Amino acid sequence: MIKTMRVPSTPRRRQAASALLALGAMLSAGACSVANSGPETSSGGAAANTVRIVLPEEPPTLEPCDASLTATGRVTRANITEALTERDPGTGRLQPALATEWKQDSPTEWTFTLRPGVKFHDGTAFDAKAAAFSIDRTVGSEIDCNVDGYVFGGIELTATAVDDTTLKVKTAKPDPILPLRLSFVEIVPATTSATGKVREPVGTGPYKIAKWDTGRSLRLERHAGYWGKAPEFAAAEYVWRAEGSIRAAMVKSDEADVAIGLAPEDGAGDSAVQYPNNETSYLRIDATKAPLNDIRVRQAINYAIDRDGLVASVFAGLGKPAGQLVPEGVTGHSSAVQAWPHDMAQAKKLVAEAKAAGVPTDTPIKIIGRNGIYPKAAEAMEVVQNSLIEAGLKVEIEMLDVNAWLEYLLRPFPKNLGPTLLQAQHGNQAGDAAFTMGQIYGSKGAQSSYGTSELDSMIAAAEQASGEERQTAFAKALEHQSKDVVRDAVLAHMTGILALSPRVTYKPNAATNDEMRLADMHPAG
Structure with missing residues (x-):
């Protein structure tokens, strides 16, 4: 992806x-069929x-x-x-x-x-x-x-x-x-x-491009003059297939050696290998529009979602309920930020309190989903929708293909939108919270729908720090976001599958x- x-x-x-x-x-x-040649x-x-x-x-x-x-x-x-x-x-x-x-x-x-x-x-x-x-x-x-x-x-x-x-x-x-x-x-x-x-x-x-047959295959060959240790395979041949079940079948029928981006239902069988894939799934809450501009409603959304049930059923156990976009092993991760507990009674109470205070909780909220963002993406949003409706909110779903979905992910966002929840996924491959916090949570971040001056200041200070000070500063910013801003509903740290x-x-x-x-x-x- x-x-x-x-x-x-x-x-x-x-x-x-x-x-x-x-x-x-x-x-x-x-x-x-994947063609290969060699002695x-x-x-x-x-x-x-x-x-x-x-x-x-x-x-x-x-x-x-x-x-x-x-x-x-x-x-x-x-x-x-x-x-x-x-x-x-x-x-x-x-x-x-x-x-x-x-x-x-x-x-x-x-x-x-x-x-x-x-x-x-x-x-x-x-x-x-x-x-x-x-x-x-x-x-x-x-x-x-x-x-x-x-x-x-x-x-x-x-x-x-x-x-x-x-x-x-x-x-x-x-x-x-x-x-x-x-x-x-x-x-x-x-x-x-x-x-x-x-x-x-x-x-x-260690490899150079040998031939790229557009639309069919790409072949890399070992570079004889590589400065380091020579890799064991003399060549690599890549092909591409959209359907995960076909990719898995190619490994099982000895037409491929590695197939990536698989789902549990793709049938990799004994060839399946699970691994933490660096991705965290979440819902970005547009906190600028009612009723989502009331923190009680944003808290209610988090209490209403049963993350354990979502991981167990829709994600087939491949994942871990999450409370933050910065996973373990990344500088800035906070062990104090845990996944929100599932508490429907508390969710209903918060929605009722907001409604009594004049918040228009009956305003329809639209979930903007993305087809194929991860396996069973639409089913995951249906589970969320049902939970939020039970909590007392009105929620609709619109699933989009990737190019249309991009218009909602990146600034400038489409105009005249009502309140939205955006289905998204974030991977921090760089290993530092700086690659998450500014763009996701900063007031002017490329993907940010809402920020605060206090959080902006905390992010800026953390970006200038180093060592343990940097770790502590980013962790505090994440804790502040989770407690006092609640800009999103983080769902799960995902698990990948490949066939080998x-x-x-x-x-x-x-x-x-x-x-x-x-x-x-x-x-x-």
């Missing part, structure tokens, strides 16, 4: 996002040195500066292109990649020491000039990079090559997590276009949806 919530909010970027999503939704209607074959007829992956959608592009789009990043990141730094999804620690070390010289200046002897796929040398160019192309150009809006959000910086292996980066304001932000800047040669996006990039990664062939060993993690590293896949046996 493309993480559309990460798209910046300017009109031009909104149009670009819609175009990308529309292209990503165009799926091949051909047969399910070695397994008993099932597949090339033993090729790993075969079936995706829900064709990547809209492999443009490196759009690698924060899930459909692009899961193919590009750490496979074709690499960044200066990388985050370990298990520990959250930042690790060297194309930079071997870094230090903060002042609150606004950083020095990065780059890995020597690295070459791009075209044979040109990776150096500080290429790193500076890639940063400027991603953050300072006019090509509307998705990474720019999602990761940097208006931060001003300059990158300068001191010598071949030394890079200096200066920011206009102190930024304690700059090395983390740079883990999203994929490095490309300085010969890459700086005025337009590229579909097939040149990188430093017995000929491949692979351990998915919280980053798998966004960054599927081929080097982590190994032939079984």
